Amino acid sequence: MHALLLIAHGSRREASNQEVRELAAEFERIVGNRFDRVVPAFLELAEPDIPTGVDLCVEAGATSVTAVPYFLSAGRHVASDIPAELEKAVRKHAAVTIHQSDYLGKHKSIPELLLALALDKSGPDKQHEPVKATG
Numbered sequence: 001m002h003a004l005l006l007i008a009h010g011s012r013r014e015a016s017n018q019e020v021r022e023l024a025a026e027f028e029r030i031v032g033n034r035f036d037r038v039v040p041a042f043l044e045l046a047e048p049d050i051p052t053g054v055d056l057c058v059e060a061g062a063t064s065v066t067a068v069p070y071f072l073s074a075g076r077h078v079a080s081d082i083p084a085e086l087e088k089a090v091r092k093h094a095a096v097t098i099h100q101s102d103y104l105g106k107h108k109s110i111p112e113l114l115l116a117l118a119l120d121k122s123g124p125d126k127q128h129e130p131v132k133a134t135g
Contacts, residue, residue, distance in 0.1 A: 003037040003057035004028075005067040007050060007082055010042030017046040020070065037062065043077055043085070050082065054089035054098065064097045065089075072105035 006027060008020040021040050028038035037060050041053025048056060050067075057065045067086055071078050083100060090098050104110070 001036045001061040002034075002064045002066070003039060003060065003062035004031065004035040005050070005053050005057060005065050006038060006040050006070055007053070007067055008040065008042055008046075008070045009077065010045035012045055014046075017042065020046075023070075035066070036060075043081060050085035051089050051092070054086070054093060054096075058093050058096055062096060065099070067098065067100045069100070069103040071103045072110075074103060074106070078103045 004027070006020065006024045008017075011017055020042070024038045024040035028035070031038060037057060039048075039053050039056050039060075041048050041050045043050060054065055054067075067082070069078050069082055086098055086100055090096075
């Protein structure tokens with residue numbers, strides 16, 4: 001069984017963490033037969049943390065886990081913290097193959113995605129509210 005672990009930073013704002021959980025659920029709906037399970041996990045500030053997320057994958061029967069960092073840049077978390085947390089999971093689950101994919105921001109489609117977002121709000125037929133200063 002192959003599981004996907006979707007790793008986000010985690011937030012003190014629970015609604016933000018819930019967005020990640022909902023994304024993982026939607027992701028699981030569309031992955032078809034490429035992954036048997038999608039589990040959200042958080043680096044900090046929310047549950048489950050990364051080792052617990054791997055535990056959940058293994059408890060579901062995973063023999064292989066692909067960890068996908070849902071991060072936009074290769075800062076310390078992507079370069080050091082996530083690999084360190086995954087290494088803990090590797091030591092605990094030696095029989096399970098754990099791979100870390102590239103982080104979201106490195107994907108070649110990001111510039112087109114950003115353009116689509118910009119055009120969604122800037123087209124002449126779009127109605128949107130301008131940003132206003134507060135305070």
